[in-house]
Amino acid sequence: MVQYSSSHAPSDRLSAIFGALADPTRRAILDRLTKGPVTVNNLAEPFQMSLPAISKHLKVLERAGLITRGREAQWRPCRLEAAPLKEVADWAEHYRRFFEESLDRLDEYLKELQKKEKKHGRKK
Amino acid sequence: MVQYSSSHAPSDRLSAIFGALADPTRRAILDRLTKGPVTVNNLAEPFQMSLPAISKHLKVLERAGLITRGREAQWRPCRLEAAPLKEVADWAEHYRRFFEESLDRLDEYLKELQKKEKKHGRKK
Numbered sequence: 013m014v015q016y017s018s019s020h021a022p023s024d025r026l027s028a029i030f031g032a033l034a035d036p037t038r039r040a041i042l043d044r045l046t047k048g049p050v051t052v053n054n055l056a057e058p059f060q061m062s063l064p065a066i067s068k069h070l071k072v073l074e075r076a077g078l079i080t081r082g083r084e085a086q087w088r089p090c091r092l093e094a095a096p097l098k099e100v101a102d103w104a105e106h107y108r109r110f111f112e113e114s115l116d117r118l119d120e121y122l123k124e125l126q127k128k129e130k131k132h133g134r135k136k
Numbered sequence: 137m138v139q140y141s142s143s144h145a146p147s148d149r150l151s152a153i154f155g156a157l158a159d160p161t162r163r164a165i166l167d168r169l170t171k172g173p174v175t176v177n178n179l180a181e182p183f184q185m186s187l188p189a190i191s192k193h194l195k196v197l198e199r200a201g202l203i204t205r206g207r208e209a210q211w212r213p214c215r216l217e218a219a220p221l222k223e224v225a226d227w228a229e230h231y232r233r234f235f236e237e238s239l240d241r242l243d244e245y246l247k248e249l250q251k252k253e254k255k256h257g258r259k260k
Binding site (some may be wrong): 024025026027028031032033034035036039041042046076093094095097098101103104105107108110111114115118 | 148150151152154155157158159160163166170192206216217218219221222223225227228229231232236238239242
């Protein structure tokens with residue numbers, strides 16, 4: 013009998029990362045940060061959100077390690093961090109064989125259906 | 137000024153998928169299901185969890201489209217679904233260029249540090 017409970021501690025990093033990604037505004041913030049570091053004020057502009065609302069999102073992203081913030085009191089730029097994004101990519105990659113095989117089977121099934129449709133299709 | 141709010145509707149699929157993945161038990165269930173469909177009873181065994189607890193997790197996974205369940209009243213096997221996993225992989229893939237460049241830069245920086253260490257290193 014395989015035991016999963018011990019190897020999957022409840023407060024794991026990956027859960028925090030996925031939790032942080034479960035929001036469209038937070039994903040849009042990450043997308044914006046691929047272009048380079050930016051201040052909270054500049055970040056808030058395109059989202060039409062209050063600074064406290066954006067700050068809340070940034071805290072969630074920071075706790076998950078997805079962003080870091082500069083130390084400068086006046087200009088605390090937000091910066092995207094590479095490692096957690098790579099963890100997500102690696103996690104998803106692990107399933108690639110499964111989903112590619114699945115989608116290939118679906119593709120074959122649809123082709124088979126089309127063939128049958130042609131063979132027994134309504135002749136007008 | 138770029139507007140993000142309208143293109144990122146709050147109740148989007150990807151948020152539901154990431155939300156469902158933000159739990160180690162749910163990720164372990166998905167991992168188990170790569171080996172093939174399985175009943176709730178068989179699924180509950182290795183997790184040392186009650187059936188209602190497992191059922192709750194399955195409902196979250198089902199709502200996110202990550203699994204489907206058979207119609208048979210007695211034997212309702214859970215089945216992994218490929219499409220949402222591919223969505224996660226595609227999302228993460230979009231950041232690959234960013235995180236590979238970042239990690240390369242870190243690698244170069246560490247090599248540079250090692251070089252300096254060798255040059256100015258303590259001679260014993």
